[in-house]
Amino acid sequence: MKxxxxxxxxxxxxxxxxxxxxxxxxxxxxxxxxxxxxxxQPIVHHQDATSKEADRLLRKIFSNLNTPALSVAIGKNNTxxxxxAIGYEDIENNIKAGxxxxxxxxxxxxxxxxxxxGILIQNKELGLASKVKEYVPYASQTTSQITIKQLASHTSGxxxxxxxxxxxxxEYFNNDEYxxxxxxxxxxxxxxxxxxxxxxxxYSTYNYTLLSAVIEGASKMSFPDFMKTSVFKPLKLETxxxxxxSISPNNLSKFYSVESGQYKEVYTVNNSNKWAGGGMVSSPTxxxxxxxxxxxxxxxxxxxxxxxxTPVKLVTGEMNEQYYALGWRNTYTTSIFKNxxxxxxxxxxxxxxxxxxxFILFPEYNVTxxxxxxxxxxxxxxxxxxxxxxxxxxx
Numbered sequence: 001m002k003x004x005x006x007x008x009x010x011x012x013x014x015x016x017x018x019x020x021x022x023x024x025x026x027x028x029x030x031x032x033x034x035x036x037x038x039x040x041q042p043i044v045h046h047q048d049a050t051s052k053e054a055d056r057l058l059r060k061i062f063s064n065l066n067t068p069a070l071s072v073a074i075g076k077n078n079t080x081x082x083x084x085a086i087g088y089e090d091i092e093n094n095i096k097a098g099x100x101x102x103x104x105x106x107x108x109x110x111x112x113x114x115x116x117x118g119i120l121i122q123n124k125e126l127g128l129a130s131k132v133k134e135y136v137p138y139a140s141q142t143t144s145q146i147t148i149k150q151l152a153s154h155t156s157g158x159x160x161x162x163x164x165x166x167x168x169x170x171e172y173f174n175n176d177e178y179x180x181x182x183x184x185x186x187x188x189x190x191x192x193x194x195x196x197x198x199x200x201x202x203y204s205t206y207n208y209t210l211l212s213a214v215i216e217g218a219s220k221m222s223f224p225d226f227m228k229t230s231v232f233k234p235l236k237l238e239t240x241x242x243x244x245x246s247i248s249p250n251n252l253s254k255f256y257s258v259e260s261g262q263y264k265e266v267y268t269v270n271n272s273n274k275w276a277g278g279g280m281v282s283s284p285t286x287x288x289x290x291x292x293x294x295x296x297x298x299x300x301x302x303x304x305x306x307x308x309x310t311p312v313k314l315v316t317g318e319m320n321e322q323y324y325a326l327g328w329r330n331t332y333t334t335s336i337f338k339n340x341x342x343x344x345x346x347x348x349x350x351x352x353x354x355x356x357x358x359f360i361l362f363p364e365y366n367v368t369x370x371x372x373x374x375x376x377x378x379x380x381x382x383x384x385x386x387x388x389x390x391x392x393x394x395x
Contacts, residue, residue, distance in 0.1 A: 080289065
């Protein structure tokens with residue numbers, strides 16, 4: 001009888017443990033040899049000297065990264081001046097990446113969302129000093145007192161992803177479909193804040209989940225509909241979208257882990273609980289059109305873009321540790337020119353499950369760069385490669 005009970009307990013615990021630890025367990029199996037990519041070429045063969053050099057550099061970067069696909073676009077003076085792609089959108093089905101291939105952009109979604117926020121500020125439909133409670137009736141007593149500026153600058157005190165009483169055990173690997181922003185906010189709505197709003201900085205995608213609820217309240221539209229109507233359609237963006245179970249698979253990349261000459265598709269996740277902060281997909285070209293618009297004030301006035309890109313100070317007067325503004329980091333790089341001259345960059349990277357994004361604006365040169373891959377190499381390397389490509393169009 002004791003043996004029977006032990007077997008019964010074991011039979012119950014094994015499935016439960018598998019569901020809890022599923023991402024880790026599945027990661028250990030299903031690997032295949034990475035395909036030979038040395039002979040692959042960019043899908044577009046440009047003719048002018050600068051673009052031909054960019055094509056050559058793209059091929060070199062692709063070889064160094066060891067990623068299934070690499071896609072990049074560059075804008076200058078409000079025009080997309082170069083774009084190209086190389087590699088596999090889908091290894092198993094031998095589908096090559098194209099200019100319309102959509103990649104997860106991870107936290108670069110925050111920069112996209114900030115433009116929607118700017119539209120509402122410009123139209124005087126909300127203010128940065130306004131509190132969440134004015135737009136989100138279901139906000140908890142704690143989150144309702146946070147200001148819009150604190151949300152957008154990660155100075156609210158809202159926590160980031162953690163462990164949960166769910167399958168799997170990690171919120172980051174969520175695979176449940178959320179049908180409303182209210183459901184998404186419920187994940188953290190009643191949790192304690194890490195600190196008093198405004199007194200410290202703690203980066204959290206959940207800030208932007210709640211910000212999307214504010215946008216819904218201010219616009220009287222669903223967050224996706226507002227972004228499509230107010231940002232995507234005016235700029236004629238064709239590929240940027242919100243990832244969920246019903247998203248069209250057309251031109252949507254597969255997402256991969258690559259390690260030691262082998263690859264596999266990543267664990268299936270559902271990003272419907274974090275659209276505003278980490279759940280969008282896009283091609284680099286659409287992001288560059290968006291960046292061009294931002295630099296050239298097509299949708300937003302200079303006053304609004306300055307407000308969105310001014311790093312936020314804490315209540316003590318101290319600058320936050322990441323020089324984070326409202327959906328953008330505003331810093332400088334000395335990595336572009338040999339003389340190490342400081343160049344201002346407005347930027348936001350994104351690391352999603354099986355994809356990485358780098359999005360950089362160079363105001364001094366009116367240049368925008370978007371670089372996307374369907375794997376997870378080092379973000380710092382992608383910044384350096386983005387600088388190399390951008391430099392070609394600065395000189």
